Amino acid sequence: MSIGNSPDGNSPEDERPFEEHSEEGLSIGRALQQARIEAGLTVDDVSNATRVRIAIVHAIEQDDFAPCGGDVYARGHIRTLARAVQLDPAALLARYDAEHGGRPAPTPAAPLFEAERIRPERRGPNWTAAMVAAIVAVIGFVGFTMVKGTGGSDAKSQVAEGSTPSATKSTSSAGPKTSKPTDPKPDPSDSAIAAAPQDKVTVQVSAPDGRSWISAKDHNGRLLFDGLLKQGESKTFQDNKQIDLVLGDAGAIQLYVNGKEIDDRFQPGQVERLRYTKGDPVVG
DSSP states (O other), X not given: OOOOOOTTSOSGGGSOOOTTSOGGGSOHHHHHHHHHHHTTOOHHHHHHXXXXXXXXXXXXXXXXXXXXXXXXXXXXXXXXXXXXXXXXXXXXXXXXXXXXXXXXXXXXXXXXXXXXXXXOOOOOOOHHHHHHHHHHHHHHHHHHHHHHHTSHXXXXXXXXXXXXXXXXXXXXXXXXXXXXXXXXXXXXXXXXXXXXXXXXXXXXXXXXXXXXXXXXXXXXXXXXXXXXXXTTOXXXXXXXXXXXXXXXXXXXXXXXXXXXXXXXXXXXXXOEEEEEETTOSOOO
């Protein structure tokens, strides 16, 4: 299959290979660019295959790692691009560490989910029950007044003689209790995410102690989110069938799928491509 020229000069034929240098003598970006050209791939091809944005691919091939957002993300992108063009990631990562002050310290593992982070909604006084009780009391009083007014002289004589009218008992017994037991508050350990609907797939992505670039798509391939999830931020995605995720630094991410924690041990700087459906996670 031949690849035509694109307006932005994105075809491999428009980029001159670096045949006069060995791979060991090239910079990281040039080595990745040469390997891509020799593989007959464009920047668009590599971006589509790796989910690394075109602008970042261009920047890395020019040895500009600033758009990556830090050493951890830069190392993850280098590893991903190297595998896409059939290069050894270890050699490029060793060169990157040597040129940028050594390998970064690993990101601390994300702590276990604390149910207190999602606090149940506080319930105020049960005004509805109070209003119903007040209305019933008014209706009972009006009914008692009407019965008393139509009772004639017999009722009046009974009251005068000190006997207790029977209407009083009927009024007190007819009305319901003035207070209803309020609904018990949910157990604080019950998280809001545990109420995820069973007819959909719900994925919550959190970055409790770090940050990571993430991308999320629905089952039609429609982009739901593409950007940097900062420390302490959380995103929730929902679809009728499936959610596709790409995690730039999976080690910094905490996942909950359909109300259950995903306990995969992702490494810092590791790029992960994940797909979840309504039946996930499957207990093996």
